[in-house]
Amino acid sequence: MDGARLKGRDHWVIALLYGFLYASLLIIITEIIWDGVFKFTGITGLKKEIIESFFRAALLEEFFKFTGFRMADNKYRFSCKKDSMLAAGTIGLVYAVVEKVASGNLMAIILGILFPMHILWQLNQGRHYYDYKQAKAAGEQQTKRRELFLAVPLIILIHGSWDAVISIIGYLFEESGWKSAELAGGLLTVVLVIFGVTYMVITIKRTLAVTRAAKAAEQQKEGETS
Numbered sequence: 001m002d003g004a005r006l007k008g009r010d011h012w013v014i015a016l017l018y019g020f021l022y023a024s025l026l027i028i029i030t031e032i033i034w035d036g037v038f039k040f041t042g043i044t045g046l047k048k049e050i051i052e053s054f055f056r057a058a059l060l061e062e063f064f065k066f067t068g069f070r071m072a073d074n075k076y077r078f079s080c081k082k083d084s085m086l087a088a089g090t091i092g093l094v095y096a097v098v099e100k101v102a103s104g105n106l107m108a109i110i111l112g113i114l115f116p117m118h119i120l121w122q123l124n125q126g127r128h129y130y131d132y133k134q135a136k137a138a139g140e141q142q143t144k145r146r147e148l149f150l151a152v153p154l155i156i157l158i159h160g161s162w163d164a165v166i167s168i169i170g171y172l173f174e175e176s177g178w179k180s181a182e183l184a185g186g187l188l189t190v191v192l193v194i195f196g197v198t199y200m201v202i203t204i205k206r207t208l209a210v211t212r213a214a215k216a217a218e219q220q221k222e223g224e225t226s
Contacts, residue, residue: 005079005080005083006076006078006083006086006087010076011086011087011090014072014076014087014090014091015090015091015093015094017072018068018069018071018072018091019068019090019091019092019093019094019095020094020098022064022067022068022071023064023065023067023068023091023094023095024094024095024098024099026064027060027061027064027065027095027099028098028102030060030064031056031060034052034055034056034060035056038052038056045171045175046167046168046171046175049164049167049171050164050167050168052163053160053161053162053163053164053167054156054160054163054164055160057159057160057163058156058157058159058160058163059156059160061095061159062121062152062155062156062159065088065091065092065095065118065122065125066125066151066152066155068091069087069088069091069122069125069126069129072087072091073087073129078130080130080214080217081126081127081130081131081210081213081214082210082211082213082214084126084127084129084130085123085126085127085130085207085210086123086126087126088122088123088125088126088129089119089122089123089126089207090122091122092118092119092120092121092122092123093116093118093119093122095118096112096116096117096118096119099112099118100112111166114196115196115200116200117159117162117196117199120199120200120203121155121158121159123203123207124150124151124155124203124206125151125152125155127206127207127210128147128148128150128151129147129148129151129152131143131147132144132147132148132151135147158199162192162196165188165191165192166192168185168188169185169188169189169192172184172185172188173185
């Protein structure tokens, strides 16, 4: 397929093939291997959770989600930003569901519903990666580097930081012997919620803007051909 617009069936293929069979299953397998190897380090507690936030969760998960998205892009050659965003978001959605079901953790499920970060990260990734490709084709080197950074390294950094802060909050409320731990945990929770809500609102607004622009372009094209 060379630059054709995505159809409903294509999203199902992306979800099953690249979101589930590739990204989700490989993430589960590599994280099981990680757990088996990491236990020999003897690292435990909060230190273990922070390391895992950035490497086991952020790096491994984002690697497979991004490469799954790249494979979908290679197949469909997304011809508009909307398709790129929705394809990446579909992969994020599939993994988010698989992750929460596999965890069986009620609080994780509730948090995932309130803050669907995997979907939001991938929507932004699809948007920035599309802009990266456009800048690369136009020979705009500075824009190309910026958009690639926003599409991959920044997503990994935000993912790792998000998980690490959640681990720190849990530690402050449950395990820390520090007398001001609950106050610090409460303040950190407020910061996390503010960031999560802000990130979600901005992502949704930008996604809707891209969707409206795509719809307007389609209507204009139909008007010119009619």
